[in-house]
Amino acid sequence: MSTSFSAWPELTLIALSLILLSFMVFGLDKKKWDPKGKHVYITGGSQGLGLALAKILVKKGANISIVARTQSKLDDALKELEALRISPEQSFQAFPFSLTSASASSEALAAVTAGHNEFPDAIFCCAGASKPMFLVEMGEAELENGMRDGYWVQAWTAWAAVKEMARRGQKGKIILVSSTLGFMSFVGYSSYSPAKHALRALAECLRSEGMLYGITTHIFFPPTMYTPGFDEENKTKPAITRKIESTDEGLTAVQAAEGLFKGVESGDFHITADLITSLFRASTRGCSPRTNALFDSVLDIVAWIGVPIWRRSVDKQIVAHREEHTTYLMQAGFFESST
Amino acid sequence: MSTSFSAWPELTLIALSLILLSFMVFGLDKKKWDPKGKHVYITGGSQGLGLALAKILVKKGANISIVARTQSKLDDALKELEALRISPEQSFQAFPFSLTSASASSEALAAVTAGHNEFPDAIFCCAGASKPMFLVEMGEAELENGMRDGYWVQAWTAWAAVKEMARRGQKGKIILVSSTLGFMSFVGYSSYSPAKHALRALAECLRSEGMLYGITTHIFFPPTMYTPGFDEENKTKPAITRKIESTDEGLTAVQAAEGLFKGVESGDFHITADLITSLFRASTRGCSPRTNALFDSVLDIVAWIGVPIWRRSVDKQIVAHREEHTTYLMQAGFFESST
Numbered sequence: 001m002s003t004s005f006s007a008w009p010e011l012t013l014i015a016l017s018l019i020l021l022s023f024m025v026f027g028l029d030k031k032k033w034d035p036k037g038k039h040v041y042i043t044g045g046s047q048g049l050g051l052a053l054a055k056i057l058v059k060k061g062a063n064i065s066i067v068a069r070t071q072s073k074l075d076d077a078l079k080e081l082e083a084l085r086i087s088p089e090q091s092f093q094a095f096p097f098s099l100t101s102a103s104a105s106s107e108a109l110a111a112v113t114a115g116h117n118e119f120p121d122a123i124f125c126c127a128g129a130s131k132p133m134f135l136v137e138m139g140e141a142e143l144e145n146g147m148r149d150g151y152w153v154q155a156w157t158a159w160a161a162v163k164e165m166a167r168r169g170q171k172g173k174i175i176l177v178s179s180t181l182g183f184m185s186f187v188g189y190s191s192y193s194p195a196k197h198a199l200r201a202l203a204e205c206l207r208s209e210g211m212l213y214g215i216t217t218h219i220f221f222p223p224t225m226y227t228p229g230f231d232e233e234n235k236t237k238p239a240i241t242r243k244i245e246s247t248d249e250g251l252t253a254v255q256a257a258e259g260l261f262k263g264v265e266s267g268d269f270h271i272t273a274d275l276i277t278s279l280f281r282a283s284t285r286g287c288s289p290r291t292n293a294l295f296d297s298v299l300d301i302v303a304w305i306g307v308p309i310w311r312r313s314v315d316k317q318i319v320a321h322r323e324e325h326t327t328y329l330m331q332a333g334f335f336e337s338s339t
Numbered sequence: 340m341s342t343s344f345s346a347w348p349e350l351t352l353i354a355l356s357l358i359l360l361s362f363m364v365f366g367l368d369k370k371k372w373d374p375k376g377k378h379v380y381i382t383g384g385s386q387g388l389g390l391a392l393a394k395i396l397v398k399k400g401a402n403i404s405i406v407a408r409t410q411s412k413l414d415d416a417l418k419e420l421e422a423l424r425i426s427p428e429q430s431f432q433a434f435p436f437s438l439t440s441a442s443a444s445s446e447a448l449a450a451v452t453a454g455h456n457e458f459p460d461a462i463f464c465c466a467g468a469s470k471p472m473f474l475v476e477m478g479e480a481e482l483e484n485g486m487r488d489g490y491w492v493q494a495w496t497a498w499a500a501v502k503e504m505a506r507r508g509q510k511g512k513i514i515l516v517s518s519t520l521g522f523m524s525f526v527g528y529s530s531y532s533p534a535k536h537a538l539r540a541l542a543e544c545l546r547s548e549g550m551l552y553g554i555t556t557h558i559f560f561p562p563t564m565y566t567p568g569f570d571e572e573n574k575t576k577p578a579i580t581r582k583i584e585s586t587d588e589g590l591t592a593v594q595a596a597e598g599l600f601k602g603v604e605s606g607d608f609h610i611t612a613d614l615i616t617s618l619f620r621a622s623t624r625g626c627s628p629r630t631n632a633l634f635d636s637v638l639d640i641v642a643w644i645g646v647p648i649w650r651r652s653v654d655k656q657i658v659a660h661r662e663e664h665t666t667y668l669m670q671a672g673f674f675e676s677s678t
Contacts, residue, residue: 102479135498135548136505140441143498147486151533159474159482166475167674181540184625187551190544194490194537201520201536205529209474211657212526212664284625286523287650297643304636311626318550325551335506 032265033122033173036061037089041112041120043099043157044127046073048227049177051080052257053124058084063091065112065120068127071096091116099127100148105156109164122173122264123161125154129229130179132188132237136334146191151198158206162215171214175264176203180223183280187318188241204288207269220260220271221281224250239328240321244314248276263291279303371604372461372512375400376428380451380459382438382496383466385412387566388516390419391596392463397423402430404451404459407466410435430455438466439487444495448503461512461603462500464493468568469518471576474529475673485530490537497545501554510553514603515542519562522619526657527580543627546608559599559610560620563589578667579660583653587615602630618642 035057042057044050045066054064058081066081068074074094081092093115097108113119129149133142158174165172178199185193203219210217224230224245234242251259251274259273269289272278281291282299290296329335374396381396383389384405393403397420405420407413413433420431432454436447452458468488472481493515500513517538524532542558549556563569563584573581590598590613598612608628611617620630621638629635668674 102482135544136502136552138498143441143494147490147537151486151537155482155533159477163475166668184627185540185543186547186626187544188548190541190548193540193544194494197536197540198486198490198533201524201532202529204524205474205526205532208525208653208657209527209529211654212661213475280625284623285646286619286623287525287646288523289650290647293647300639300643304639307624307626308629308632311628314547315550318547322551329505 031267033267034060034265035122037063038121039063039065039116039118040122040124041065041067041109042124042126043067043108043154044125046070046077046094048126048229048253049222049225049256049260050124050126051077052253053126053260054081055084056257056261058090058092059086061086061090063116064093065116066092066094067097067099067108067112068094069096069098099153099157101152102156102159106160109157109160113164119164119168119170120161120172122175123157124175124177124260125157126177127153127157128177129153130189130192130233132192132233132241134188134238135190136329137332138191143191147195147198150192150195151202154199155202158202162206162210162213165215166213169213171216173216173218173264174206174210175217175260176206176219177260178203178219178221180221180277180280182219182221183277183284186241186244186314188238203269204286216267218264218269218271220256220263220273221277222251222256222260223274223277224248225253225256226250227253240318240325243321244317249274266291279307283307370606372606373399373604374461376402377460378402378404378455378457379461379463380404380406380448381463381465382406382447382493383464385409385416385433387465387568387592388561388564388595388599389463389465390416391592392465392599393420394423395596395600397429397431398425400425400429402455403432404455405431405433406436406438406447406451407433408435408437438492438496440491441495441498445499448496448499452503458503458507458509459500459511461514462496463514463516463599464496465516466492466496467516468492469528469531469572471527471531471572471580473527473577475668476671477530482530486534486537489531489534490541493538494541497541501545501549501552504554505552508552512555512557512603513545513549514599515545515556515558516599517542517558517560519560519616519619521558521560522616522623525580525583525653527577542608543625555606557603557608557610559595559602559612560616561590561595561599562613562616563587564592564595565589566592579657579664582660583656588613605630618646622646 040057040062042050042054045054046068054066078092078094095111097104099105154176161174176199179196181189181193182196182200203217207217256273260271263271268291270281272281279299279302282296283303379396379401381389381393384393385407393405417431417433434450436443438444497513515538518535520528520532521535521539542556546556595612602610607630609620611620618638621635622642
C-alpha cells in the first residue's frame with residue numbers, strides 16, 4: 001500500500017531537483033557491500049520480493065538459501081535461480097518451512113547452515129503477509145494472525161540468528177522488511193501496521209545490541225508491491241482503504257528488490273525505494289541514522305508541509321464514507337452479531 | 340525509560356523559551372474534555388499511572404471503573420478513590436481481570452458496563468509491563484510475553500471497545516499508553532519496544548477507523564515513571580541499558596497522569612509529558628496530527644540537531660561495552676547453552 005501526493009507537483013519537483021545536489025555533497029564515498037561468494041539466506045524466497053532479491057544476488061555471484069512454505073514454489077524458484085548462475089561455484093538450496101514459530105525458524109536456520117556447511121553472511125527476512133480489514137470486523141484470530149504473519153514470521157528468524165551469531169562470534173547482516181505502514185497507518189491496517197511498526201522497533205534494538213557482536217542491521221520499508229501477496233490482500237481490503245491508496249503507483253517486486261539491494265549495498269539502516277515512503281522515513285526518523293543528512297532534511301521539510309495536507313484529505317474521505325460504511329456493516333450483519 | 344540531553348542547555352533553553360511564544364499563537368481555543376459525571380474505565384487502575392489518573396478523574400467528578408489482576412490492590416485503590424470523592428453521586432467500582440486475552444478483555448468491558456449500567460464514555464488502557472533484557476538472552480517466552488504485556492494487554496481492550504461502540508452507536512474516547520520507547524529504541528528493549536511501537540500503529544488505525552463511528556483516540560508516550568512497574572523492570576535491566584538511561588530524570592506516576600489527563604483534556608492525539616519524549620514525538624510524527632504546529636516545528640529542529648549527536652554517543656557507549664558484555668555472557672553461561 002501507500003498514499004498519494006499527486007496533488008503536489010511543485011513540492012515533488014523541489015525534492016527531486018535537490019536530490020542531485022545532495023548526492024553531490026554526500027553519500028558518494030561509502031564502502032559498498034559485495035555479496036559475491038557470500039552465503040545469503042532469504043526467507044519468503046520463493047516468490048515476490050524475496051525471489052526478485054534472490055535473482056539480483058545470484059547475478060552478483062552470491063550463494064543462495066531460500067526458505068518458504070511450499071515445496072513446489074521453492075522448486076520453481078530454484079530453477080529460475082539456476083538459469084541466472086554466473087559461476088559453477090555458486091550453490092543454491094531451498095528448504096520448506098513455515099517460519100511463524102520460534103522452533104521452526106531456528107530449525108530452518110540450522111538446516112540452511114548445515115546444507116551450505118556455513119552460517120549465512122546475510123539474512124534477508126522477506127517473509128510476510130497482510131490481510132486488511134475493518135477492526136470491527138476482525139475476530140481474535142485475524143488480529144493474532146496479523147502479528148504472526150507481519151512480525152513473528154521475521155522476528156523469530158532475527159532472534160534465532162542474533163543468538164547464533166553472538167554464540168559463534170559470527171559477524172554479518174540481518175535485514176528486516178517492514179512497509180510504508182511501518183511509518184504511518186490508516187483505516188484497514190489495524191492487524192498489519194502494528195506488526196510492521198513492531199519490526200521497525202526490533203530493527204532499532206537489533207542495530208543497537210548488534211553492535212556488541214559486529215552484526216549490522218537494515219530494514220526496508222516498501223510501498224505497495226505488485227506481488228502474489230498483494231493480490232491476496234486485495235481480497236479482504238475495505239473499499240475506503242482501496243480508495244485512499246488508489247493513486248499510489250507502487251513498485252514491482254523487481255523494483256522493490258533493486259531498492260532493497262541498493263540500500264543494503266550502501267549500508268543504509270532505514271531503506272526506502274519510493275518518494276512517498278522516503279517522505280515518511282524522513283519525517284518519522286526518531287533516532288534512526290539518516291541516509292543522507294541534507295537530502296533527508298529536504299524530504300522532512302516537504303513532508304512537514306505536505307503530509308498534514310494529505311492527512312486532512314484522507315480524514316475527510318473517511319468522514320464522508322460514514323453513511324456508506326454503516327450500510328455496508330448492516331448488510332454484512334454486523335449489528336446482529338454478538339462478538 | 341528515556342534518554343539524556345543534559346549536554347544541550349542552549350537547545351533546551353531555545354525550545355523552552357519558544358514554548359511561550361507558540362502557546363500565545365496556537366492552542367488556546369480548543370474545547371476541553373470534561374470528565375464530570377462521565378463513566379471512565381481505567382485498566383491497570385490499581386497502581387502506578389492508572390491509579391494516579393483515577394485519582395485526578397475522581398477529583399474532577401468522574402465515575403470510575405478500574406480493572407487489574409489483584410483483588411487486594413483493587414480494594415486498596417477503591418479506598419483511596421473513596422477518600423477523594425467530591426460528590427455523593429459519584430460511583431467507583433473495581434473488577435479483577437487479567438487483560439492479556441481477548442476473551443477476558445471482552446468480559447471485563449462487559450462487567451464494567453453492567454456494573455455501572457452504562458457503557459464507558461472513556462477507556463484508558465493503562466495496563467502493561469516491561470522486562471528489559473539482552474535479546475540473545477531471551478527465550479521464546481520472554482519475547483512473546485513482551486508482546487502480550489506491552490501490546491495485547493491494551494489492544495484486546497481497544498478491539499473489544501471499538502466493536503461494542505460501533506455496534507451501540509456509542510461515541511467516546513479510547514486512550515492507549517505507549518512509551519518513549521514507542522518512538523525510538525535501543526539495546527535491552529527488544530521485547531518491549533516492538534509492543535509499544537505496535538500500540539502507536541494501532542492508535543493511528545483507531546484514530547482513522549474511529550472517525551467512522553465518532554470514536555476519538557489518544558495515545559500517551561510516558562518516559563521512565565517511578566512506579567511499582569519500574570522497580571520490577573529494573574530487576575532484569577542490562578547494565579548498559581541502565582547506563583544509557585542514567586541521566587533521564589523520569590516522572591512520578593502523578594506527574595505522568597497529569598500530563599496524560601491534560602493531553603486528553605486538550606484533545607491531543609500524541610500526548611507527551613516531558614521534553615525529551617516531545618523531541619522524539621516531533622521528529623517521529625509521520626502523519627499523526629501535531630499538537631501545536633509551531634512548537635512542534637521548533638522541537639523538530641532541536642531534535643534534528645540533537646538526536647543524532649545523542650545517538651552517536653550511545654553507539655559509542657555500546658561499542659565500548661563490548662568486552663565487558665562478552666565477559667558478562669561468559670559468566671552467565673551463554674556460550675555453553677544450546678538455544
